[in-house]
Amino acid sequence: MDWRGQYPTPPLPSPANRPASHDAVLAFAWTTGEFTATEAMQATGLTRSTAIDALDALTRLGLLRELPNARLAGDYRKGRPARRFALRDDAAVLVGVDAGHVHLTAVVTDLRSRPLATYRATQVLDEDDAAARSALIAAGVDRALSDAGRTRGDVLAITVGVPAPVNVHGRSPRHPTGFWERMNPDLVEALGWAPIAHVENDASLAAVAEGTVGAAIGCRDYIALLAGARLGAGVVVDGVLLRGRHGGVGEMVAFDHVEGVGSAAGLGERAELLAAEAVADGTAAGSALAAVEPDRLDARAVLELASQGDEAARTIAEQVGAVLARIVSVLGSMFDPQRVVISGGISAGVEDVVAAARRLLPTDLDLPAPELVVSPLGADVVVTGAVAAASAAARARALDVWPLADAGS
Template structure:
């Protein structure tokens, strides 16, 4: 049955708004070309959207830069404001942005382990309020929250998870009550996958698995362009995956003995110690990521060996002891990365055998620190472990992927509501 005139208008409006979001400001002529609509239809939708306060003239285009045909239309960015939160066990980071996702303010607050639930929630909510005030925002329309743990697919709420602070589960309700905003909560790894697909390493993939390597370990599954959460919201809880080499098995309440024990941050730090890889603590990332970055830097120096036309042996004035120590450190760092790649490939191969995603993205702080050096090692091992062809890519967004994903979810939710056709 053909769509009614009102439904057709609503669909055309949403199409135009999505194009303006993706392509930036456009003229009426460009909208006509991209939508395939007639000139009168485009004129009508521009008038409707402008009257609704959703779009406005933001400039002019063309050589003459004058007249109606030169007007550039863009989404009214301050029609609604958004916030995104990255909730970790040790604190919260928040950004406040406009409807187009442009960041207006950003802040963080640490929350100590011993902080009670009430004070911890108050610290997080107050941070959002202060950041919004700093951005000059009076009211937030939508708040996206990324947090560790399982999201109940029926209620959209964070489920009780052993080992995670209790204040995590109370934060969404407190935000909704204090801010009178729509609050969307999503698992942090799932948000990272959405961000890497939209803006990062998986932009050209509609089917892939993201392997998160950070403080903890997890996976996100995107199949045919859709994020898959599973019957209980637990798709990607790869830390519980039973694997050889851990000396035990995970339990229903503890992933110790699972894949987490091989590739989690503590396991990586212990592996680095075993191979003599050391690095100073960095406040902005897990120490495991700093160690991996140090190992990569040691293996990526200038190639060894005599210069062309010279006999082998120590160069004039060179310190043979220092050269030997440097070569030894480089070899140890390479061995560390080899063993780490063995471990990562073990978990990735299990996922590939079940899902055949064709692409694995090594994300999170450790994945980004390892970069192409670690990705290449994992790729090589998977090529020998599975007959299923699989690309391995280094994540492009690192730890910032969670916050970026939370902002994308908030923006999409706000736009869906604001761009929705009016009810009859």
């Protein structure tokens, strides 16, 4: 089913002269279930005739469907039966992608962001070049669409998150080693087949997810800290996601120069390194850490042992917590957030680290220390944010692209 070609009715007016009532009614329909024309009129403040004109136009276009009236549905009422409508949530699909350095996750949803299919893959690092990465992402999207029984022609909006700064045009600046260019190999061009396509920094999408369905709902000043292998931050101030000219807000290379932090290595990477050192120098002798196979001594294993009370593992959690406290203190001084959310896969077992950081947060700062909380969204936080961003873009721009595409442009 291709939403761009299945409705042969005349297109709606162009954005320049389209009645604002169309946008108002569509926005209402997108956030509600079944509704009557009267409810649409009351919610939008439109007159009855204007609301009905908009409902009819959106129904002709295929964005809304008219449902059986109350009498036909068996809910008898006296007088004229009310006309009932609903968003046609299967009219198109949204796609969210987390294109990480190693892992790829692509999710296809209906227009209400209900998942239809998920595809996961792993990138082979020795094939970490721009062309191979772009092909892997494209193949992942196509596979997810196929699993959902859809094609590229059904996509209204797609958002891809990458581990690189991304400017407002979806492009990343040059990196000394070329890493950012490999992570974002002109994806905004590669996604040109979609009516609405965005490329975003992965930590920024984590912030979108936390503010939409995560640990920062209702919060206007917060930071989502992706802290697994490398540090990255999505920063929201006064309800606005900050970006910067090159998309570099939240890049953490500055921590290379912060005493007590020393690098942009994430909490997971630090836990693994400290555990390996403790085993190598004998500090972990007698600890369960020493019994873990070296190739399995990752952050998850260390933090799980810490939660079980292993003394050597708990010491590592305290050490990592001290680093986190310093990171949060610096971010607190720079951005004055109400809350810092530890996001990403590391959040699943990081409670001991966060508890240590809370105890160690400095009390001698001029500003109050921010709240430090753990995300409930786990490893899928970036793709969750990508879907949320695709949904927001679709709601804002659906009527800008739908009639143009329907007209064959």
